Amino acid sequence: MNVIQSSTLKSGTVFMPFSHSKSLPMHLKFRVASVSCKTTLPSVKMAAIDFHKELSVNASLDEIKKAYRKMALLYHPDVCDPSMAEESTRVFVELHKAYENLLDQDSKCREERSREASRDKWEIQLSKLSRRSQKDGSWASRMRATNQYA
Amino acid sequence: MAEQAYTVASDSETMGEEKSSSTVPEIAIGIDIGTSQCSVAVWSGSQVELLRNTRNQKLMKSYVTFKDEVPAGGVSNQLAHEYEMLSGAAIFNMKRLIGRVDTDPIVHASKSLPFLVQTLDIGVRPFIAALVNNMWRSTTPEEVLAIFLVELRVMAEMQLKRPIRNVVLTIPVTFSRFQLTRIERACAMAGLHVLRLMPEPTAVALLYAQQQQQNVHENMGSGSEKIALIFNMGAGFCDTAITATAGGVSQIRSLAGSTLGGEDLLQNTMHHLLPDMDNYFSRHGIDEIRKMGLLRVATQDAIHKLSTQPSVEIDIDLGNGRKIYKVLNRMEFEEVNQHVFEKCASLINQCLSDAKLEVDDVNDVILVGGCSNIPMIRNMVMGICKKDVYSGMNPLEAAVRGAALEGAVASGVNDPFGSLDLLTIQTTPLSIGIRADGNNFVPIIPKNTTMPARKDVVFTTVHDNQVEALIIIYEGDEKAVEKNQLLGYFKIMGIPPAPKGVPEINVCMDIDASNSLRVLAGVIMPGEQNPSAPFMEVRMPTVDDGHGWCAEALNRTYGSTLDLVTVQKKVQR
Numbered sequence: 001m002n003v004i005q006s007s008t009l010k011s012g013t014v015f016m017p018f019s020h021s022k023s024l025p026m027h028l029k030f031r032v033a034s035v036s037c038k039t040t041l042p043s044v045k046m047a048a049i050d051f052h053k054e055l056s057v058n059a060s061l062d063e064i065k066k067a068y069r070k071m072a073l074l075y076h077p078d079v080c081d082p083s084m085a086e087e088s089t090r091v092f093v094e095l096h097k098a099y100e101n102l103l104d105q106d107s108k109c110r111e112e113r114s115r116e117a118s119r120d121k122w123e124i125q126l127s128k129l130s131r132r133s134q135k136d137g138s139w140a141s142r143m144r145a146t147n148q149y150a
Numbered sequence: 151m152a153e154q155a156y157t158v159a160s161d162s163e164t165m166g167e168e169k170s171s172s173t174v175p176e177i178a179i180g181i182d183i184g185t186s187q188c189s190v191a192v193w194s195g196s197q198v199e200l201l202r203n204t205r206n207q208k209l210m211k212s213y214v215t216f217k218d219e220v221p222a223g224g225v226s227n228q229l230a231h232e233y234e235m236l237s238g239a240a241i242f243n244m245k246r247l248i249g250r251v252d253t254d255p256i257v258h259a260s261k262s263l264p265f266l267v268q269t270l271d272i273g274v275r276p277f278i279a280a281l282v283n284n285m286w287r288s289t290t291p292e293e294v295l296a297i298f299l300v301e302l303r304v305m306a307e308m309q310l311k312r313p314i315r316n317v318v319l320t321i322p323v324t325f326s327r328f329q330l331t332r333i334e335r336a337c338a339m340a341g342l343h344v345l346r347l348m349p350e351p352t353a354v355a356l357l358y359a360q361q362q363q364q365n366v367h368e369n370m371g372s373g374s375e376k377i378a379l380i381f382n383m384g385a386g387f388c389d390t391a392i393t394a395t396a397g398g399v400s401q402i403r404s405l406a407g408s409t410l411g412g413e414d415l416l417q418n419t420m421h422h423l424l425p426d427m428d429n430y431f432s433r434h435g436i437d438e439i440r441k442m443g444l445l446r447v448a449t450q451d452a453i454h455k456l457s458t459q460p461s462v463e464i465d466i467d468l469g470n471g472r473k474i475y476k477v478l479n480r481m482e483f484e485e486v487n488q489h490v491f492e493k494c495a496s497l498i499n500q501c502l503s504d505a506k507l508e509v510d511d512v513n514d515v516i517l518v519g520g521c522s523n524i525p526m527i528r529n530m531v532m533g534i535c536k537k538d539v540y541s542g543m544n545p546l547e548a549a550v551r552g553a554a555l556e557g558a559v560a561s562g563v564n565d566p567f568g569s570l571d572l573l574t575i576q577t578t579p580l581s582i583g584i585r586a587d588g589n590n591f592v593p594i595i596p597k598n599t600t601m602p603a604r605k606d607v608v609f610t611t612v613h614d615n616q617v618e619a620l621i622i623i624y625e626g627d628e629k630a631v632e633k634n635q636l637l638g639y640f641k642i643m644g645i646p647p648a649p650k651g652v653p654e655i656n657v658c659m660d661i662d663a664s665n666s667l668r669v670l671a672g673v674i675m676p677g678e679q680n681p682s683a684p685f686m687e688v689r690m691p692t693v694d695d696g697h698g699w700c701a702e703a704l705n706r707t708y709g710s711t712l713d714l715v716t717v718q719k720k721v722q723r
Contacts, residue, residue, distance in 0.1 A: 077663030
């Protein structure tokens with residue numbers, strides 16, 4: 001029975017960062033239960049989880065990925081009891097949809113940001129150039145000027 | 151071996167899910183049935199162990215010899231010489247033949263094997279036969295595979311001293327769902343229940359995930375996401391996968407595969423040495439089979455030697471004054487097989503682009519399979535990936551070890567040290583869709599979609615007052631529908647009479663946790679809440695062995711009368 005104990009601890013700590021464990025204690029037990037216990041567990045309500053919120057608690061891409069993986073280890077039908085295959089399948093499909101949406105948003109954001117960044121950069125360069133040309137003129141004109149004085 | 155204290159499961163007919171309520175789960179064994187070699191592994195409680203046969207072999211040749219009444223496979227049988235396997239009495243390469251119709255080029259290429267492969271080229275199962283007492287005795291790839299699996303099961307039962315029922319099998323990426331049903335049938339014939347069928351590189355990915363997880367435990371590695379490219383080339387197939395791994399979870403990002411392998415390298419080289427080979431051997435008499443065997447063994451030997459030496463001398467006496475003498479160098483071998491190597495390279499590039507990754511994103515390059523020792527393959531893979539090959543795996547055992555891990559995970563085994571807190575998130579290796587928009591293939595679940603999955607697409611009628619629609623389901627990635635694998639077909643009836651383009655025909659596809667595919671389809675008229683007639687729910691595949699005929703017959707009978715087109719605005723949801 002040590003087996004159950006140690007893995008309970010482990011998965012428990014794994015799940016903590018989501019600060020949502022209050023609503024999911026049953027499920028937590030379900031995942032870490034050893035095989036013999038799995039069949040006796042009552043059906044767990046997985047329906048009411050807002051995966052979008054769960055995944056994006058920590059907004060960085062790495063955090064989203066990490067959260068997705070940890071949740072996959074809880075909800076993927078491969079690691080859930082066969083008697084709950086249908087429910088865990090539905091839940092995992094939800095989870096994955098939320099994950100893909102977030103990745104999509106993230107990549108759009110990045111594109112936007114990089115587009116903005118490159119436009120900003122370009123504008124800065126442009127303004128520098130124009131400023132310089134107004135102030136001292138181009139390199140060529142400056143050279144011409146120095147040569148004249150020389 | 152010790153006394154046979156086990157009882158062989160005799161209930162092979164009842165493959166139901168009646169699970170005994172014992173507290174110890176039956177740990178499924180992992181089996182890697184290669185085109186040429188085969189191995190079995192199991193989770194021993196702390197690690198994966200490969201099982202050995204009575205001759206202490208971990209890798210056994212995949213073949214079955216038909217002699218008199220009792221066939222014998224490569225697990226128990228001891229070959230006097232390799233030529234015995236090439237005498238016509240042995241059937242091998244069954245993995246390349248299973249679930250294919252007689253119009254398939256792979257089946258045609260198999261005609262140069264010593265046993266009999268006969269085709270009528272009409273889209274039915276090919277006729278295969280073994281030479282027994284100078285007679286061709288017919289069999290089927292499923293039967294041969296089943297005989298072989300029984301031997302493997304008996305071997306595993308002897309060693310583990312318990313009945314074996316559940317198995318995880320590795321399969322090539324390119325296997326269609328129809329081929330999977332043939333594998334399942336062969337397993338059922340052998341009294342085995344398939345728990346999972348894993349594409350080979352995804353089994354390797356699971357082993358990699360476990361190794362990464364161990365590294366994290368042992369030397370406090372970073373635990374950050376690692377991208378691995380897996381290239382697996384055996385005798386019959388070449389598969390690639392890209393996986394993103396962290397925290398014991400291997401997420402398959404893309405899969406690509408082809409039916410190219412060592413067998414093609416061998417046949418190309420044989421043709422190079424004896425250009426009129428097909429003609430020369432076409433009579434398939436005992437004399438020809440013997441000569442074919444000579445050429446095959448000599449060529450195989452030469453290819454093996456070319457992996458370590460720059461050139462090799464080939465000297466074969468085919469009799470009747472026909473001799474082959476040649477010094478074959480490595481460059482010539484590589485030229486003869488150039489298109490194989492090019493295709494392999496294209497698979498890697500395709501996998502990268504499907505995963506939307508650059509070569510620089512790849513952290514580890516894993517090269518496994520029987521062809522991984524060929525210098526050209528190594529150079530090609532390392533050249534594309536600009537990286538040395540990952541050294542933490544035995545290239546010949548990686549797939550079966552991964553399958554054994556999956557067997558333990560899927561059987562619900564818990565490991566106190568967390569070694570089994572693993573998961574592979576699989577993706578679809580091939581697109582699944584229907585025939586629509588004329589003679590086009592319209593994917594509903596595209597390739598590389600994460601499983602389990604559920605997707606739908608809305609179609610509409612092409613004729614005014616069209617009251618029926620034919621749904622023909624295919625799997626593959628060819629634009630022309632007939633080049634894909636037919637999985638099944640059914641009709642939607644009771645479409646209310648309306649102008650063309652009005653009825654909304656919803657086709658939904660659903661792949662569940664055990665990878666079984668359901669198609670749900672029905673018609674909903676615009677503005678209505680409920681379907682006009684009950685929806686259809688059909689489990690796929692429904693086709694049988696003669697499926698080559700079906701598509702043609704449907705086309706001939708119905709033409710475009712029951713066609714559908716996609717509704718553009720509704721495709722995305």
